[in-house]
Amino acid sequence: MEPFVKQVKEGQPVLFTIDTWLEQYKGLTAGFTSRQGGVSEAPYSTLNCGLHVMDKPEHVIRNRELLAEAIGQPFDAFTYGEQVHGNEVTVVSLIEKGKGRTSRESAIQAKDGFITQEKGIVLCAQFADCVPLFFYDPVQQVIGLSHAGWKGSVLNISMATITLMTHTFGSQPSDIRAAIGPSIGVCCYEVDETVASRVYAALHEISAAPDEQLSVIRGKENGKYMLNLQELNRKLLEQAGILSSHIEVTQLCTSCSSDDFFSHRKEGGSTGRMVAWIGLR
Template sequence: MEPFKKQDYQGPNLFVLESWNEEGTGLTAGFSGRGGGVGTGPYDSLNLALHVGDRPEDVIANRKLTAEALGFSLEDWTCGEQVHSNEIAVIGLEERGSGSLDRESAIQDTDGLLTNTPGVLLASYYADCVPLYFWDPVKHVAGLAHAGWKGTVSGIASRMIEKMTTEFGSRTENVRTAIGPSIGQCCYEVDDKVMSKVNDLGLLAPGNNMDSSLFYIDKGNGKYMLNLKEINRHIMIKAGILTDHIECTSWCTSCRNDLFFSYRKDGGTTGRMASWIGMRKR
């Protein structure tokens, strides 16, 4: 069953991770679509990123619309300046609102965000890369990670889980994770350079009894169709996450270009969706 459900209402297009939206903790998590905002042209209409050439005033208006639809304010919106790294920042009240109005105030050189502070809305940006979600319902710790192929092979998923345990005392058997809308194996072609880094992860090491088609399909001539979602799922399992605590989307951002921005499908000039997670103040 698809865990990310499109909300049926007037306003920004939002795909909510329904099983994580809890009344008791005020937790909300999900992913934005490309419609229901104020942008025009290739950014039509809910572009949420400032780095793509869109009008800053439109981006900020879209962030405000989205935050308010989730029960937060623009001042709660907190994000990093993503560089396809595996760096993770812990966010508290002092960092709340970083990057909400401009790139300069964002948490620099960071692709993972982690908080246990209610009233902080974490956000990161996508147009095919994989959004990863983390939630410890025991310690009330929430996180996001941006995983393109570089972040994936550098282990941002496992680093996030390690950070949750060392910073907040999370136990892996309690942590729940989710993999959000992103480009699927059906549409994501890569070359030998990328595949050499994927192979370094050791997912197909002797004795693992893994079928390589879970992770990629060899098209020949040095081209492969890569399944970043499944690779991240197995990295999470290897890091100690229980298989029934991992939810994975079926949405492909390239196939459903009517619903999502896609860097590959749109030819490079396009907007960005946002993943979000946060605990509302009670």
């Protein structure tokens, strides 16, 4: 069953929510925006939530406000970082609440992962093919969100996020729920030898068997490789101690589903950004 369920309501942005989590854990909000239901103009039409593309800032801010209104959270709760495709994860306190929601300059700088135990903070990260990783510890009431492109994946941002949850808030990996959100799929993600070598090195680090490696990356006759970033991150989550039964994995490909999602690769880099969010009410 697809964990990210499309929500279409008249007059609101189209969203994809992790319904199994929201049904089981009252007070949690978590999901992923689409490209539909905003005010931006082409090529960012219409729900672009990225301030770092060439969209009008006032349109982006309005789109972010529309997301807040749709999920019933105050706009000043939404907290953004300036992502750099690394594996640095930070703890977000009430001091950082609301950073980055109206400008890049005010965002939490040079971070790709965020965790918090504070209620009333909505963690946000931006995507247009990379893998959104959601984390929730229902025992210690800790949430996390990480941005895993191929670089963040091979740098094992999954482990970095879980380690910080453990050291800061006492989370046990076996208690943590994780979800892998909409991102470019193995059907569409062709990479070169440089990327492939880094992926193979990451798989070697976790002692992946040959058949496990084939489920992540396969060579092609043209000398390129097809990469399954979602499966790579699932294996990294399990290696970090997350139970397989606690991992939700989407089947949605941002490149295939261009009616619903922006895709940096498919659209040649001139496109908008979706937002992944998670928060404790």
